[in-house]
Amino acid sequence: MTSSPRFDLDTIGAGLPVTGARDELEAAVATGSMVVTAPPGTGKTTLVPPLVANHVGGLTLVTQPRRVAVRAAARRLATLDGTAPGGPVGFTVRGQREVGRSTRLEILTPGVLLRRLLADPELPGVAAVVLDEVHERSLETDLLLGMLAEVRQLREDLMVGAMSATLDAAAVSTLLDAAPVVDVPSALHPLTVSYAPSPSPRLDARGVTRDYLDHLARTAARAQRETATDALVFVPGAREVDEVVSRLRGLVGPGVEVLALHGRLPAAQQDRATGGRRPGEPSRIVVSTAVAESSLTVPGVRLVVDAGLSRQVRRDRGRDMSGLVTVSASRAAAEQRAGRAARQGPGAAVRVFAESDLAGMPAQSPPEISGADLTDAALWLACWGTPRADDLPLLTPPPRAEITSAEATLHSLGLVDDAGRPTASGARVARMPIGVREARALVDGARRLPGLDAARGAAEVVAAVSDDHRPVGADLPRLLQDLRTGRAPGADRWRRERDRLTRIAQEPAPPTGATLATRPSAPPLTASGAAEQAGAVLALARPERIARRTSAGARTYLLASGTRAALPEDSGLRGNEWLAVWEVQRAQGRAADGTGAVLRAAAPLTEEDAFLAGADLLVSERTAQLGNGTVRARERRALGAIELASTPVAATAQDTVPAVLAQVRARGLAGLEMNDAARALLARLALIHRELGAPWPAMDEATLLAELETWLAPQLSARTTRVASLDVAGALRTLLPWPEASELSALAPERLAIPSGSTARIDYPEPDAEDGRPVVAVKLQEVFGLAETPRLVRDRVPVLFHLLSPARRPLAVTDDLRSFWDGPYREVRKEMRGRYPRHPWPEDPWTAPATARTKRAQGR
Template sequence: MIRDDALDALPVRGALPDLNDALDGHGTAVLVAPPGTGKTTLVPLALAGLLREGPARRVVVAEPRRIAARAAARRMAWLLGEEVGASVGYSVRGERVVGRHARVEVVTTGVLLQRLQRDQELAGVDVVVLDECHERHLDADTAAAFLWDVRQTLRPELRLVAASATTDAQGWARLLGDAPVVEAHGVSYPVDVVWAPPTRPVRPPHGMRVDPALLAHVASVVRRALAERTGDVLCFLPGVGEIGRVAARLGDLGDVEVLQVHGRAPAAVQDAVLAPGRRRRVVLATSVAESSLTVPGVRVVVDSGLAREPRVDHARGLSALTTVRASQASARQRAGRAGREAPGVVYRCWAQAEDGRLPRFPAPEIKVADLTAFALQAACWGDPDASGLALLDPPPGGAMAAAREVLTAVGAVDAAGRATERGVRMARLGVHPRLGRALLDASEVLGGPDGVAEVVALLSEEVPREYGDDLAAALRGVRRAGTGGGGRAGARGTGDAGTAGTSARGLAGASVRVTPSMGVVGTRMPRGGGRRCGGCGPPCRPVPDRGAVGTRTGRGKAPALRAGRPPGGAPAAVGDDRLVGLVTALAFPERVARLDGGSYLMVSGTRAEPAEDSALRGSPWIAVAVADRPLGTGHARVRLAAAVDEDIARLAAGALHEERDEVRWADGDVVARRVERLGAVELAVRPPAAPEPDRVREALLDGLRQEGFGLLRWTADAVALRQRLAFLHLHLGEPWPDVRDEALHARVAQWLEPELSRARRRADLARIDAGQALARLLPWASGEARRLDELAPERITVPSGSRIRLDYTDPERPVLAVKLQEMFGLQDSPVVAGVPVLVHLLSPAGRPAAVTADLASFWRDGYRAVRAELRGRYPKHPWPEDPAAAEPTRHTNARLRRG
């Protein structure tokens, strides 16, 4: 029996006529309705014709989260007075409850994407509702783009609705072909704001880390809210780990029930949260409760002010969720949960002065996330660069290029970016392409998917920190706990719901069995709510294996045997440690790492360190699944990894295996060696055969670049020639050559050959006469070289008859250092290449007495002071009254008299 009273109370009912008119006239619409108005539950029922009005249609509703999809389906079924699966059903990862006559099906956006890839026409579907568009999850943006493409090219009759509580309505309207915007106005109650910042400073979040002091403060604010207010308390925290730690601090609340809600909470916990409680409750939730769910009885919200967003560290090839300050839009959404049923209050755990500095909106996932899975979806859709997709924000070019590198590496796309048959198989597995590669290839190596799928499922979830960083130990812990990923039961559970007895179609139609606790292999990559992305697509050097497992040039047994499979027989039993290591290494081949000193060097070139108390420390090889970079450190920190051996390392990263001669400049000389390596990891080094001359030459040039041309032999004449040429190039330009280091490197073949081609080591460079080599750069062809001594003479003759060397150290102006008495009688300063020489007039002892570029002015104005100072000190030298008219001399007065 339809519950008309409950349906009539939903404010969105008043907007249904306008919504129907928009869909009838335009085919698309944007529905903006505040939380609690019924947009998620009433609208699909009305569009499907299940409320005794309108034509019968089949409606698919896409929700960003599994918990929201289940809750929406259950609520709609309740409104109809039916069981879930009759007129309304749902399909989420690992669970499908849809009857033969269902007219409304609620799915996650990931399930919708899989369905679109298999059946682009969406045969039998009349309307698709994309709910919670404002959250800007990558799957939702992708699904919207695909659906618009389907409507434009295949099914113009397909109706599309973009629905959200708060969104960029005009942006979505433009995206859907200038769709009409329909607004529904809900009933909202006032929400008071209480600013409750910590009394002591707390460290800002970094990576996945949240200061324990802030979590302790949040727990204390929850206790304060329970004491000051009535009603249930909804507390927002960034992730599952933080929820668990705050729950532990609230374990003594007596009659108050503490519940935890997130994407992997057991169905029983989800049902308890979404139903009215018999006693007072504290609900600790991730962002899943911002807008997707209505938690009845909530009158108080406690907001930690934190959220989780994906980030990619391009420099180190690491990708994971990171903790950030929640946006102003998210804070408004969270606060609104307190005013859904009655006036409420929000306690914000930050200062009011900080509020204006928060970002206005959360970053669209397409702008900040790893785009490997998105790029594979686009390639399978037939648009590898996504340029033809209708997206609110285009994908960043660098992130797409990095994603294509990874997809090419795992054989999912060809050189043109088109999806290969292998790529299509990987996309249909419903996991990140990295995990798809691991599932396919590990199953091939081991002769079947048994056990592999379990590890893939583990990698696709956030492993609780209490399990440590050893993935093999975490797998055993999950099995013992009997809950998926989280290992916490009951109200503290973090496992997936409804997965018992399920299986996923895996390799070539084989049934991939999955333990009831782990969920099926069709796990979409997590996006928020404290879930860590188990697979990332970093831009570091991935393994270009084109899907061929174990292709390598190294020594040893065949790859299958090295992974534990006997030749020509059934797969050998593989222990947990080896199985987890194999799968992890295949998923993250560029993060296979060898112990090198006190840290591990990945084949990508990034260094990483396990925790001090990690069981992984000392393992010769590891494969890193999750890592981050602590603030102020250069190395990555291992968060999850598996121990492997060299055989598995060679197998997984085999396409980066190479053995070649290396000739390079190191430790001040040419070093030649034959090196076997996996990417940046050296496996073996031995002396080479005679190194190739071209490589020796490049090594010598590298040495000159590193240490400079001082490696050559520079006589005084060579130094002087370089300085003279620098002077002429500065003041006259061409054809006089530029002799700065960078210019000489650019023309090295013109001036340093053939001496360089004969050199083999540093000592040979030291025997090359730099001056003789530089002379090759003189403009001989034009004849200008003959004017070198005219334009930039080494020496000039001064009035005394002495030939004094010019100093060209400063190319701006040459310096002439000469005794003052030798310049008597000269009115004009010497000029070289049109540049007045700077004259350093020296005392009889050779010390500077004056500096001038205008001798006439010096004789007139400066000489008297110099004469007065030096005449008594050097009485044997001439100090005439009129130096401009005196005879220049190199001699003392006595010498002059004898002469």
């Protein structure tokens, strides 16, 4: 225990339901790890952190998922402690740090803590880490859980805790080495829930409808008037917050204050919304995003109005697009939102959707790791020493395809090597307090842009795209100009971030570790104008989104990733041949110009800088295709999917082989145009493999297509221009095992000797027929006296006889000739002897000579 002043838990926890579990909490902390489940409003965020700090003695770090929640929690705890933020209670968010020598409890965002871990995994000077709101399953918090579980293997003295309103406590406990679980029961006051569905749809192709926002605002104003209390209105995003605030201010009187609460607001406005109403102030309606759902409390609220919507990350891997989409909230979120109204007394919740909609909502929101762009996560994992999260304990592992794709992106950016380990540049970028792509653009832009103010120029662009500024017409240079002159909203915030990033970009790179790979220095960029320099910085961040206009005068662009997207019709960027694209979204109708996507943020790019920034995407290749019986070859140069040049050249053997094989793969084995001999050999070998297995080769289509280079490629030459001319049977014979190949004719002969003295063709089943049988179709008279049905493949497979009339029409199908002669033959004879009197139909088929001839021919 420390001799430093302790937090007064009696004062801090006064009136909080969580104080009833204080003894259990202190016992759990003493074990070195714990999991706390407590519904919103019980006071876990208020009491547990100082309780942990008192026990461990050293610095305690507590994460909150959002900057506004960090500041609100720090301010509340400092007030209860009788101090100011920066004293015993401090906080750190991106761009702001208030921590002093006396700080024993530091509240911070998960991103800040994650980068501290990467800088020094031992967390020197830290005695405890508590992760709050784990149930939100943010990507950074999920990774922190796994990383801290590993840190505890090295530092048994580090206390690690996880807290949440609703979570799978057992799974988190297992991750933290069977940490004890403390379950704090709910202490909600009586809550009345009602429903007020809108006559208009909540969502359309563009998002939340204007008619629904009108209905939501009217419902909130009416409910607040009826209850005469402070209200909290939940909407999915910042745009909806601003629109509902605007509507409400026209609906309520001067005795009601309407406030906005979301992450894009200045800190002072956020603090005003979360600080509570002072005596004598008017009633308040706070319109908020999910930031007020569970991670912070808005004091005084007795009414909640819930739109039942949320924003979630969705990844379109095929188009290389990620973004936030508006969807129905989860049932858990709806319960937490409603509970906000009954934290401090009886309350009411109005759900502005139908009661029947509640049953269709998902039980929980999906973890962010399952649907987000994992580029940042992949670099953090590489720097942690667990590329692709292999062997890292996580609640949900990253999707394999997504994490592999993210690692490939990092490699193209020069941030990881071929083995997935971080390069020197990657290690530096991972610890920077912005996204990986933005950090790479900032560092490389500061180094490669021309001019003395390169760092400032790169910082301006990164500050704009890393915040939530929206360029009109996707025109980022115009947005930057408005930010510089102060005409754009949030210009002051942008300037502060620009200056901070400029300082970061100018900091000398840390010494390169002996184990970190370095890449050769890239050549400088060429752009001299501000607009083109902005494009160059974007291209460094997202080279796969370098784009070229599809034709003169068009507003459609092809991105290097292969995605097509259109500029907005009124965009000031129209007419530029090359663009660097930061954001692209799905869209339909005229706006997308038939592409299915629209550009939302971009800047002009010179062709020289397109090639320099996208150097890893430049390819020079020779392609060949087989069409109309001729192999045609071309030499092609491209930047990703953007074709720069394509020239016809004479085909060689090196062109022919891949072209023919490509056609066969595209069309399947049917594209080989096999003759009868090849099809028969294929079927014979397939039956042998089915019955005997290895070493006889599999003959199914998937296997043969996968091994074309082994058996078909050797048959090709520069003169091969038609697939039909290939000796497919000869190619298949190269697959026969040696010395077993000598048994082929005995195991599966092409023809079967029959009693008439001739032979009959054996038709073998198709290779994919699991129970198929070899068939011999023969005139009935040719097998008189044959008692035992022949069997193939070492007597494993009986031949199925199709016994034919003299006109070669089927009379019977059997694989038991003995039974046929002794039974069904009599009925066949009775019916056929009058129809075919010139052919023998003896009473005793056992003694009659087998023949293919008529009775008269036999007599001769």
